[in-house]
Amino acid sequence: MVEFEPKIIGFLCNWCSYAGADLAGVSRIQYPSNIRVVRVMCSGRIDPIIPLEVFMHGADGVIVLGCHPGDCHYSEGNLYEERKIKMLKKLLALTGFEPDRLRLEWVSASEGQRFAEVVTEFTEQIKKLGPSPLSGKKPDDRILENLQAATNAASDFRLRVLVGGERELTEKCNVYEEKIPQEEFDSLLEEVVKAEYVRHKIHLLTRAQPLSVRALAGAVEMKPADVLDQIVAMRRRNMIALDHVEGTTPFYKALEVK
């Protein structure tokens, strides 16, 4: 058996990390060849959708590298990215796809050695995790569907507005000139990540065919009462509608969202 050679996608910011990778090159520092670098201007450019899409297509690992806090060429793009990756890890944890396949690190332009070390270490970690359940010819359908639900949740307004506004809310002030304590925000985010993920999961399931609360509860591993709560919220947002009733059991069908 040939040794597993993972495919890792690295998103590197132009000013620090890409420069650090260049320095590793100029200094001829050797590291595993598994990483494929995609250059962006700022790590803050990496929309949560991007790692999710790449994972769905079978990437074994995704690493986002940015400037150290304080070094960002665009002042704070890296700090915004930190929030996004935090959310993304929470979201991945719900899907059955290992969140450890995603990592954010800081590498400066003078840290060629560190770049090589970070890449080596991450490659080792991915090798230990083994091939992605979504790589190869037979991807795990359940996890693929879960990641699709996660992608849809990460595309949706509610989660994005929270993550996009996190630093404003927790570090600066909201409109009432209040700062939200970080712990409070984190627990709110946790809740929203869970809710949005489940809603998009339900949405995907009911897109294929109308389903009952009980059937959905089984599929998403939740109590029927909790599923019903989500359906109520989803109806408000025009994500789902009652399709038909069989006996005493209503069946729901997804509505196409814009």
Add this chain to the structure above:
Amino acid sequence: MDEKVGAVLVVGGGVAGIQASLDLADSGFKVYLLDESTSIGGTMAQLDKTFPTNDCSMCILAPKLVTAGRHPNIQLITHSELEKVKGKAGNFQITILKHPRLVNVEKCTGCGLCAQNCPTEVPNEFDQNMSMRKAIYVPFPQAVPLKYAIDIENCIKCRLCERICPAKAVDFDQQPETVKINVGSIILAPGFEGFDCHLKTEYGYGRFLNVVSSIEFERMMNASGPFGGKIVRPFDGKIPRKIAFIQCVGSRDAQLGNNYCSAACCMYAIKEAVIVKEHSSNPLDCTIFYMDMRCYGKEFDAYYERAQGEWGIEFVRSRVASVTEDPSTGNLFLHYVEIEEPKEEEFDMVVLSVGMQPPKNVEKLAENLGIKLNKYRFCQTDTFSPLETSKPGIFVCGAFGGPKDIPESVAQASGAASKAMCIIATERGKLIAEKEFPPERDVSQEEPRIGVFVCRCGINIGSVVNVPKVVDYAKTLPNVVYAEENLYTCSQDAQKLVAEKIRQHNLNRVVVASCTPRTHEPLFRETVQEAGLNPYLFEMANIRDQCSWVHMHEHEKATEKAKDLVASMVAKARLLKPLKKPTIEVTPVGLVIGGGIAGMTAALELAKQGFEVHLVEKKKELGGHLLTMHYLFEKDDNPQEKLQAITKAVMENDKIHVYTGAEVVDVYGFVGNFKTRIKRQSGKEKEIDHGIVIVATGAVEYEPTEYLYGKDPRIMTQHELEEQIAKGEFKAKTVVVIQCVGARNEERPNCSRICCGQAMKNALKIKQVSPKTEVYVLYKDIRTYGFKEDYYREAATKGVLFVNYDDERKPRVVDEDGKLKVTFWEPVIKEEVEIGPDVVVLSAATLPNPDNKRIAEMLKVPLTKDGFFLEAHMKLRPVDFATDGVFLCGMAHWPKFIDESISQACAAAARAATILSKKTLDAEGTVAHIDEDLCIGCGVCISICPYKAIAKDENGLAKVNEVLCKGCGTCAASCPERAIMMHQFTDEQLIAQGIAVLRRATHG
């Protein structure tokens, strides 16, 4: 030969020289940037981190190096020296001696094959001789120009490099060359030389291996330094557990002749201590031995506080007498006296904080140019002309004018650029060339037709990656219609070939697989433009730095990876769209807010450069802070006479419109196109159009609430004392001066910078008018940095008594039946002392102008916690705001002396000129675009954008000002509605790049 010349010679390619060059080149002047080294970069390139932001030095410098290297108006003349200067301001004739590099820079591609194979190892100066380089070398990997040079003194002339250089660039027949150029003005930025620690024999440098200089320590800390960033002891390679930093090595040392303070060492020592602790995984103790901690700059004291609290750095107030070594362990013993008690302490390692000295061969330079040096052999300047040498048309910036840190050097550099521009303002734009390209082909209706060019980079890529296989593979990729390999795609003939192939095969997208886009993308973009393509229809795959160089022993894997990287870029190229570079018209008019010395200087500089200026002052009279100043350190200068002359020049200049008793009430618009309403006290309003804003709103003196101030006329501030002395009303037998009143306390943790200087000035004046008066100065640290240290020494010599106090034992001032009593702790005799002065003088803090908040809101620029204006970057953009077209100078930025305010004001004018000198501003095409059908006006992007490039339009929807957008794309990644597209880095393109690589994936 009396015609003026629109070119400037800049001597010295450190950060100051580079900044001056960039400002001049961006304002329409030709620049010759001369450096003795084979690369520009100077001392800053050697530093690890920079205070107080702990930015990685190379990270912030490298982009400037690259920009200077590529700027069409800047000609680098490296490895050369100034030989002769003739002529006068406006037209100098310069002779330069170019030393032979023995490498043809036109041909050298910087591949490094020569150095890899060169058999001769030489101590590497860039690493302070702690590592080795080859006899053919570049000083550091990010060198600009990235061209090798042969160190003729060490080369054994085996000619191996000549034989293996694939570009045939090595040329042993090169001879010294004399170059003659004509320039209108000259800027001197030759920097400084570190003090030679050997001369301080008592510290054992050169004898004890574990005693190192601070610049050696910087290299040791650096990740690309000799030890990869891990600090180890030179004696035995062990990791130190206890490091001592000794301050003032070669500074404040009359015995060695350097009485001045080197101004930056206290801060860099703290930085080094903090960083080394931060990096150390083992427990590490750092102790700094100092005389006075001089943390006088912007937020420096806050940094000092953090070093003590957060990082646990120890500070000991003592001049170390000597260092001895235990030869068996290499450990070092510091002998010193602390509060009159002799002490000895053992350390693993000692770092000497070396001072700054004038650059080598400074006498020759001065003689060549006919300029005067001061007594310390730095360039002679004056308070009111800090950037001017003794010879008209020749200007100075950076450490050559006196020891200073990076932000001050950068500000001076821009300031000197302004001075240089003023002389040749009429010649702007005459000597610069603009490149013209053929009209752009419209490819919007065409299917992508991609050409792939794979570079062998000599053997750099070709010897590891199987290039023909990569070419064959590229041909199989969708939309690729042409692929080939080149020996050097970047060589001039290959560039022509690429352009030919574009036309021949009707290519509309180009991918080059070679090295890094960070250095080569601009070059290739020009190539595709020459073939009539939009420059954004180009992409690079980096198969050298990310492939052949880092997987040297895995040829097959490297080839597979190269294929992937090409596939990834082709996938992106298919989705590329031609982008337009947005342009906006510029109103060539400036607005200066504040009519103090900074504001007036900025206005005059702009006017001399030929721009119209509106100068708005809130008070009825111009002059600001300077109106209250009656004498200076320098005995002959009368500040009021100077002020009158400057005010007159402002009033009489017909390009300057002065509004006194007036305020700015509204500012609309953005860079190039501001509209501002000014309201006079009479109530009359006026609206003006302008292209830039300079904020020079000054600062105010703190009104003390402590030490009975305001309750007794015998207790006064420094300003009030000065007034009294000037009026001849001063009379006292004993005076007590208390420093840091209202500063360096809990409410205002930072130092007000100028009060120590003020105290010296006034103490010396008292001794002059009344030599018998006893003067006590109670201080926390005396911060007479730079040459001001001379006045401290003079005051001490004249009998002024200095007594140190700390926060635990502050002095007390009481009124006992009409008699003033001051009680303070005398640390030397360890007793409370009580004296009865006739006058108590308080050195009151300098506070931000209370108007700052209102002005900051109007201009949408930030303030610091203290309430001063906050610049774009504390190190490298000291007079810019992050918002384009808005600048700051003078005490609006931080308390400062007159010469510093003038330097900054000139700097702000130079930075402003880079905008005002252009008819239109061109921005990058890689900007964010908001789809108005999707935007709901939630405002997330507006709060995120660091450049205020996004604002709500009349419909309440977000709109990007393309000229302000810098293309980071954080808004696009954060938009809740996914309504923002980041051109050239769209979601679609980035995902396609990732997926293209995975399509080929096979496991097991």
